[in-house]
Amino acid sequence: MKLLEYQAKEVLASLGIAIPPGVVARNADEAVAAFARLGPVAVKAQVPVGGRGKAGGIKLARTADEARHAAEQIIGMEIKGFKVPLVYCESALEIDREIYLGFTVDRDARANVLMLSAKGGMDIEQVAEESAESIARLYPNPWRGPLDFELTQLVYDAELGDIARPLVALIKKLYRAIPDYDALTAEINPLVVTKKGDIVAGDAKLEIDDNSAWRHKDLEQKYGGVVEGDPYEAEAKKRGLTYVSLDGDIGIIGNGAGLCMGTLDLVQRAGGKPANFCDIGGGAKAEVVENALAVILMNPKVKGVVINVFGGITRGDEVARGVVTARDNLNMKLPLVVRLSGTNEEEGREILKRNGIEPGVSGWEAAKKIVELIRAGVRG
Amino acid sequence: MSILLDRATRVIVQGITGREGGFHTEQMQALGTNVVGGTSPGKGGTKHLGVPVFNTVADAVKATGANATGIFVPAPFAADAIMEAAAAGITLIVCITEGIPIQDMIRVKDFLRGYPQARLIGANCPGLITPGEAKIGIIPQRITSPGHVGLVSRSGTLTYEVASSLSAAGMGQSTIVGVGGDPVLGLTFRDVVQLFEKDPATTHLVLIGEIGGSDEEHAAELLAKGSRLKAVAFISGRTAPEGKRMGHAGAIISGNRGTARSKEEAFRKAGVEVAETTDDIVGMLR
Numbered sequence: 001m002k003l004l005e006y007q008a009k010e011v012l013a014s015l016g017i018a019i020p021p022g023v024v025a026r027n028a029d030e031a032v033a034a035f036a037r038l039g040p041v042a043v044k045a046q047v048p049v050g051g052r053g054k055a056g057g058i059k060l061a062r063t064a065d066e067a068r069h070a071a072e073q074i075i076g077m078e079i080k081g082f083k084v085p086l087v088y089c090e091s092a093l094e095i096d097r098e099i100y101l102g103f104t105v106d107r108d109a110r111a112n113v114l115m116l117s118a119k120g121g122m123d124i125e126q127v128a129e130e131s132a133e134s135i136a137r138l139y140p141n142p143w144r145g146p147l148d149f150e151l152t153q154l155v156y157d158a159e160l161g162d163i164a165r166p167l168v169a170l171i172k173k174l175y176r177a178i179p180d181y182d183a184l185t186a187e188i189n190p191l192v193v194t195k196k197g198d199i200v201a202g203d204a205k206l207e208i209d210d211n212s213a214w215r216h217k218d219l220e221q222k223y224g225g226v227v228e229g230d231p232y233e234a235e236a237k238k239r240g241l242t243y244v245s246l247d248g249d250i251g252i253i254g255n256g257a258g259l260c261m262g263t264l265d266l267v268q269r270a271g272g273k274p275a276n277f278c279d280i281g282g283g284a285k286a287e288v289v290e291n292a293l294a295v296i297l298m299n300p301k302v303k304g305v306v307i308n309v310f311g312g313i314t315r316g317d318e319v320a321r322g323v324v325t326a327r328d329n330l331n332m333k334l335p336l337v338v339r340l341s342g343t344n345e346e347e348g349r350e351i352l353k354r355n356g357i358e359p360g361v362s363g364w365e366a367a368k369k370i371v372e373l374i375r376a377g378v379r380g
Numbered sequence: 381m382s383i384l385l386d387r388a389t390r391v392i393v394q395g396i397t398g399r400e401g402g403f404h405t406e407q408m409q410a411l412g413t414n415v416v417g418g419t420s421p422g423k424g425g426t427k428h429l430g431v432p433v434f435n436t437v438a439d440a441v442k443a444t445g446a447n448a449t450g451i452f453v454p455a456p457f458a459a460d461a462i463m464e465a466a467a468a469g470i471t472l473i474v475c476i477t478e479g480i481p482i483q484d485m486i487r488v489k490d491f492l493r494g495y496p497q498a499r500l501i502g503a504n505c506p507g508l509i510t511p512g513e514a515k516i517g518i519i520p521q522r523i524t525s526p527g528h529v530g531l532v533s534r535s536g537t538l539t540y541e542v543a544s545s546l547s548a549a550g551m552g553q554s555t556i557v558g559v560g561g562d563p564v565l566g567l568t569f570r571d572v573v574q575l576f577e578k579d580p581a582t583t584h585l586v587l588i589g590e591i592g593g594s595d596e597e598h599a600a601e602l603l604a605k606g607s608r609l610k611a612v613a614f615i616s617g618r619t620a621p622e623g624k625r626m627g628h629a630g631a632i633i634s635g636n637r638g639t640a641r642s643k644e645e646a647f648r649k650a651g652v653e654v655a656e657t658t659d660d661i662v663g664m665l666r
Contacts, residue, residue, distance in 0.1 A: 209481050262538055265618050363541075
């Protein structure tokens with residue numbers, strides 16, 4: 001789960017890290033009330049993606065009117081596919097220096113890595129590319145966390161020794177997001193040193209591991225569901241399916257992530273444009289296939305569907321019967337091509353044919369067939 | 381011959397009395413896998429599927445001399461199960477469980493440094509099979525056949541797909557290893573390739589990778605140093621949309637690696653042919 005900035009900052013505050021005064025506003029009136037409380041504020045769109053500044057999602061408000069206008073403009077706007085549900089009104093900081101602080105999972109090292117750089121701000125990726133050595137790194141022991149002397153080394157490596165003591169204390173607090181919240185990535189960029197010498201989180205990004213949701217039910221309750229993402233993805237999640245929305249017109253269902261991605265590649269190679277894909281997981285139970293087909297068909301752009309099921313232990317005839325039932329229950333009229341393999345696959349293909357569904361022997365053949373059918377404007 | 385697993389391997393199943401554990405234990409036994417026992421805390425002293433059940437792995441190892449395990453316990457208990465197996469002296473640990481928190485796996489990986497003889501496969505993987513001899517995990521034996529192709533893969537169903545077309549073409553497999561799709565894993569592509577390289581029965585190699593991480597690139601670097609195996613690689617997800625990114629931390633660490641293009645280029649540079657579709661693999665391997 002990717003937390004919004006205000007949510008991430010609430011978590012940081014709970015760990016003892018200083019954040020600027022701020023208030024969430026769900027409408028223009030609340031933004032005006034926030035201004036009355038805080039004075040001049042930055043009105044910031046709350047979406048779980050980067051680049052919102054460039055998209056016009058952050059505006060400064062020096063008067064109550066400006067706060068109202070900013071909120072009116074930003075709430076409801078779309079940033080990279082996310083409708084902005086609310087804004088965060090935050091007091092502006094008197095910035096002296098901007099630092100980069102974050103941690104993430106280094107897949108190659110199979111470990112967490114803490115990163116610190118004196119060159120904070122927007123272009124940290126460029127810094128990484130041009131002068132990797134100016135980002136200091138530490139791989140803390142995952143059982144005991146970073147020790148003081150290790151953090152002191154990190155801070156001096158980043159040439160931030162003049163504020164070593166407060167920084168070491170702050171990084172230790174940030175690290176608690178790993179054991180306490182199962183965070184995978186946390187980023188404070190910029191970490192602001194104010195003119196008064198305080199160290200405050202200017203922005204905050206935090207991603208919590210979905211695999212650990214059972215350990216943090218409170219987080220999901222408190223923070224889940226604020227952002228309205230893709231409605232189809234939300235529906236699929238409710239039904240326990242993995243679903244990804246794309247831009248084209250061919251629906252794809254497969255069992256297993258690798259096979260789904262493989263089918264996506266095949267459809268594109270055949271000249272088709274996938275509208276979405278839905279992973280029904282290991283097996284291929286009739287009920288699950290029907291659920292997946294229902295979600296796929298919710299998108300009105302879908303002109304045809306290809307189902308690619310590799311049945312290891314699952315029986316081909318059962319899968320075929322499930323697909324036929326699902327199509328009939330959903331009253332589906334669009335072209336449908338099904339590739340299935342597994343025990344009794346021949347029988348499965350016969351069942352499909354008898355019911356007017358095109359069987360494909362291989363994924364590649366099925367992909368070519370669905371593209372052909374859609375081009376020809378065939379109705380199933 | 382094979383890698384990691386054969387008829388002689390003494391296998392236990394952690395979570396043998398569970399629905400999944402029980403079902404797949406029967407499948408493993410049907411192939412002839414030497415399943416010597418299982419564990420299920422509280423059920424020690426009983427028998428299940430014809431083998432003794434123990435409360436702990438240490439008890440099982442003491443009584444049966446087990447040297448390998450298949451883990452089918454639910455995600456909240458799986459990390460502990462892996463460490464328990466390593467501490468009990470098990471040398472091949474195959475964890476099928478999916479959905480283990482990544483921070484748990486990071487701690488597991490650190491723990492395993494203290495047990496260098498223990499090899500972990502997975503988690504979130506289909507396991508491994510030496511066709512005609514033994515398997516630990518959930519790869520259906522029906523689609524496999526004994527032979528000389530080593531197959532290593534990050535995906536489950538795509539592995540089955542390729543194994544099945546190899547078998548249909550009369551190209552049997554020495555061992556099939558599904559390393560799993562999680563970001564923090566046990567054995568990597570590179571580790572498995574190294575094992576195949578040393579196995580005289582393996583003459584051909586198929587690598588099924590996918591986007592994300594750089595394990596494929598590392599395996600390619602190894603193969604570039606020279607290999608006696610005729611190898612073909614396939615990467616799934618070349619047209620998958622880029623994940624909606626957030627923050628820069630991931631990019632600082634991974635740079636340009638991890639894309640399908642980067643992986644395919646790495647394999648080509650190493651002299652490994654890259655298949656466009658899984659259907660092409662058999663033809664290219666001949």
